[in-house]
Amino acid sequence: MALRAEIRKKLNHFTLDVSLACAGGKILSVVGPSGSGKTTILRIIAGLDAPDEGIITCGERVWVNSRAGTFLPTQKRRLAMVFQDFALFPHLSVFKNVCFAARDRSLAEELMKRFGIWHLKDTRPQSISGGERQRTAICQALASGPEVLLMDEPFSALDPITRRKLRMAVAEMKGELDIPIIHVTHDIREALFLGDEIVPVVSGKVFHKWLLQFMLTTRGAGMCPDREDQGDVELEIYDTRKEWKR
Amino acid sequence: MRIKSLVFIALVLFWGIPAAASEGKILVAVAANYMMPFAEIAAAFEKEGGCRVEPVFSSTGKLYAQIINHAPYDVFLAADERRPALLFQEGLCEEPFVYARGEIVLFSGQSDFCSRFADWMEAVQSDAVRKIAIANPETAPYGAAAVAGLREAGLYDTLYDKYVFPQDIGQAFQYATTGSVQAGFCALSSAMTDEGKKGCYFSVKQAPRITQAACVLKRTQNREAAQKFAAFLLAQDSIRIKEKYGYR
Amino acid sequence: MDTGSILDPLWISFKLAAATTVVLLAAGAFLAYLLVYRKVPARPVVESLISLPIVLPPTVLGFYLLILMGPKGALGRSWEGLFGSSLLFTFTGIVIASVFHSLPFAVQPLKASFARIDRRILENAHVLGLSPFKAFFRVVVPNSVAGFAAAAILVFLHTMGEFGVILMVGGSVPGKTKVASIAIFEAVESLRYRDAWVLSLVLALASFSFLLVVNALNKGEYDGLKG
Numbered sequence: 001m002a003l004r005a006e007i008r009k010k011l012n013h014f015t016l017d018v019s020l021a022c023a024g025g026k027i028l029s030v031v032g033p034s035g036s037g038k039t040t041i042l043r044i045i046a047g048l049d050a051p052d053e054g055i056i057t058c059g060e061r062v063w064v065n066s067r068a069g070t071f072l073p074t075q076k077r078r079l080a081m082v083f084q085d086f087a088l089f090p091h092l093s094v095f096k097n098v099c100f101a102a103r104d105r106s107l108a109e110e111l112m113k114r115f116g117i118w119h120l121k122d123t124r125p126q127s128i129s130g131g132e133r134q135r136t137a138i139c140q141a142l143a144s145g146p147e148v149l150l151m152d153e154p155f156s157a158l159d160p161i162t163r164r165k166l167r168m169a170v171a172e173m174k175g176e177l178d179i180p181i182i183h184v185t186h187d188i189r190e191a192l193f194l195g196d197e198i199v200p201v202v203s204g205k206v207f208h209k210w211l212l213q214f215m216l217t218t219r220g221a222g223m224c225p226d227r228e229d230q231g232d233v234e235l236e237i238y239d240t241r242k243e244w245k246r
Numbered sequence: 247m248r249i250k251s252l253v254f255i256a257l258v259l260f261w262g263i264p265a266a267a268s269e270g271k272i273l274v275a276v277a278a279n280y281m282m283p284f285a286e287i288a289a290a291f292e293k294e295g296g297c298r299v300e301p302v303f304s305s306t307g308k309l310y311a312q313i314i315n316h317a318p319y320d321v322f323l324a325a326d327e328r329r330p331a332l333l334f335q336e337g338l339c340e341e342p343f344v345y346a347r348g349e350i351v352l353f354s355g356q357s358d359f360c361s362r363f364a365d366w367m368e369a370v371q372s373d374a375v376r377k378i379a380i381a382n383p384e385t386a387p388y389g390a391a392a393v394a395g396l397r398e399a400g401l402y403d404t405l406y407d408k409y410v411f412p413q414d415i416g417q418a419f420q421y422a423t424t425g426s427v428q429a430g431f432c433a434l435s436s437a438m439t440d441e442g443k444k445g446c447y448f449s450v451k452q453a454p455r456i457t458q459a460a461c462v463l464k465r466t467q468n469r470e471a472a473q474k475f476a477a478f479l480l481a482q483d484s485i486r487i488k489e490k491y492g493y494r
Numbered sequence: 495m496d497t498g499s500i501l502d503p504l505w506i507s508f509k510l511a512a513a514t515t516v517v518l519l520a521a522g523a524f525l526a527y528l529l530v531y532r533k534v535p536a537r538p539v540v541e542s543l544i545s546l547p548i549v550l551p552p553t554v555l556g557f558y559l560l561i562l563m564g565p566k567g568a569l570g571r572s573w574e575g576l577f578g579s580s581l582l583f584t585f586t587g588i589v590i591a592s593v594f595h596s597l598p599f600a601v602q603p604l605k606a607s608f609a610r611i612d613r614r615i616l617e618n619a620h621v622l623g624l625s626p627f628k629a630f631f632r633v634v635v636p637n638s639v640a641g642f643a644a645a646a647i648l649v650f651l652h653t654m655g656e657f658g659v660i661l662m663v664g665g666s667v668p669g670k671t672k673v674a675s676i677a678i679f680e681a682v683e684s685l686r687y688r689d690a691w692v693l694s695l696v697l698a699l700a701s702f703s704f705l706l707v708v709n710a711l712n713k714g715e716y717d718g719l720k721g
Contacts, residue, residue, distance in 0.1 A: 046621055047620075048617050048621075073620075073625075074620040074621055075620045075621075075623050075624055075625050075629075076623075078623065079621060080622060081621045083617075085614075087612065087614035087615045088615070088618075089615055089618075089637075090637060091636040100632075101622035101623050101624070141622075144622050144623065305683065307684055307685070308683055310685075311682065311683065311685070376580060377580065377582070377583055379665070382666060382680060384680060384683070384684035385680060385683040385684050409667065410582075410583045410665030410666070410667055411665060411666040411668075411672075412666070413661065413666070413679075424560065424561065424564055425564055426560060426565070426582050426583075427582075427583075
């Protein structure tokens with residue numbers, strides 16, 4: 001099953017205009033500097049925002065067709081989303097958070113054991129670390145048995161070691177899940193590591209030349225997926241873009 | 247208890263009316279039922295060369311509570327004999343005298359109401375009359391008279407479910423004119439106002455007349471003027487005015 | 495001293511406050527939900543109308559309700575059409591009047607508490623397949639316990655002490671609409687100071703102990719929610 005999205009929406013400083021497709025079992029990484037409209041793309045796919053124009057389909061099902069006036073509400077799209085900075089339910093324990101939309105509890109338990117958070121099952125999400133919360137959020141999303149998984153900067157708030165561990169875990173999961181996964185990040189190394197396909201987005205447009213330019217710079221060329229021990233590279237991306245424009 | 251209402255009651259009870267009686271002016275506490283004739287009587291008194299008369303209208307019970315807490319009134323016109331007598335016993339006023347006898351009627355805001363029944367007893371027992379207003383008999387002498395009338399007619403207990411007890415005779419009249427109740431026991435004087443003429447009334451023979459007594463309060467700073475006004479309440483002019491409003 | 499004249503009004507006040515609280519927690523939550531999460535046409539007008547009972551003298555509100563619930567009023571007429579009985583001077587009537595009178599005391603704390611909830615956890619609930627209706631009960635309500643508690647205390651106590659509105663529409667029917675505050679007023683007026691003392695004391699103590707219990711519970715609630 002594949003997810004296809006053609007989206008156009010006027011934002012404050014530019015018009016978002018992208019076209020994406022992601023097959024089952026694959027990860028599509030949308031990468032770009034902050035404020036480029038990446039998160040809006042995810043929110044539109046999730047149905048939390050509406051596009052001005054566009055078509056979104058998931059397999060045979062039409063989620064959005066602006067011409068026909070179709071708009072399937074979020075709760076009927078059977079997707080899951082890992083929010084940036086987590087959106088866990090503060091009134092529920094970690095286990096109940098994971099079970100929130102789970103088909104069965106044994107799946108929730110299995111996932112929690114796999115992500116190493118089973119020992120936290122009775123704790124409230126407010127009293128666990130950022131990495132544990134993010135694992136909880138991923139378990140919660142996967143336990144709901146989604147047909148599409150969306151991840152918005154899932155690892156950006158974490159320390160490098162936790163980040164690396166979680167990336168590995170998600171990469172492992174992808175083959176088993178066999179669903180389209182759309183992943184949004186400002187970190188190009190993360191995109192290179194996780195993405196089967198990478199869509200660079202700048203100011204609301206797909207901008208392959210920018211990625212190419214980035215890859216060609218010495219800094220960028222040195223960024224191998226398995227050598228991710230340095231800090232954030234967002235600033236670098238930004239500078240490269242400016243050079244390109246010049 | 248609402249703080250606002252508590253403060254309000256405290257203010258009214260203990261500080262009473264802000265403007266104390268001063269030179270050439272008397273402050274008169276008047277039972278609400280006597281509002282209409284009083285305005286005319288006061289005007290006539292002033293025209294005959296008396297001093298200025300400022301009325302404060304309220305229920306007899308409320309005014310009484312203010313007076314025993316030293317409200318600065320000069321004369322008290324009650325709706326009964328009991329409270330002036332109590333004040334006299336406590337040495338707060340000079341000897342009371344009767345200034346008017348009132349009458350209660352069964353009043354309805356519907357002008358065709360009275361043509362549908364033979365008398366008030368048939369009316370109150372009818373299914374068409376679902377609610378009857380009686381001024382709170384504990385505080386309003388007119389309400390007590392209505393209850394006495396109903397008892398005399400042997401109807402008080404059987405009609406108990408129909409009763410509504412507004413705080414004073416004025417509110418009883420208001421319920422009847424707005425149609426909130428089909429009928430209410432009101433003062434004849436209310437039924438004779440312009441608003442009252444839009445409805446109709448039955449007289450209630452079984453109910454006692456309400457003897458209304460007045461007295462000059464001992465606390466007055468203006469004893470001479472107060473006594474002069476008290477005497478004027480029984481003068482020919484005053485009698486003519488009160489009879490116009492159904493008092494005797 | 496007649497114990498019925500003391501206990502009846504207190505019991506009616508309590509029943510009235512409890513009924514009003516139950517009705518207003520539901521109605522207030524619905525209104526607060528619309529105001530926080532939905533596009534409401536003429537929002538300033540709606541919000542001002544809801545807040546009006548705070549600033550309006552109770553007698554003014556009572557007068558409007560007397561007309562509205564009377565036999566000529568829209569509410570009174572439709573009620574009579576539906577149930578064949580009048581609304582004024584009944585227990586149901588004073589419950590309806592109290593609901594209007596205490597409406598802002600339910601809506602304001604609930605609105606504030608709904609608005610404090612992180613939008614993203616609601617979005618997450620929708621993403622995980624919950625309709626807005628289910629999300630309200632599974633996410634909004636459990637995260638607004640303090641707001642519901644505050645609304646319940648305010649409405650309950652405000653109704654216990656209600657006077658002006660009930661004076662207008664209640665008719666002081668013993669055993670039905672004669673609430674404690676009105677019984678106190680009447681006791682003072684008819685010089686039954688002892689009754690007034692007893693009633694006032696019981697009312698004050700009841701309100702105080704209620705506040706005490708709720709404050710103690712509320713403290714635990716906050717500790718429980720703190721992260």
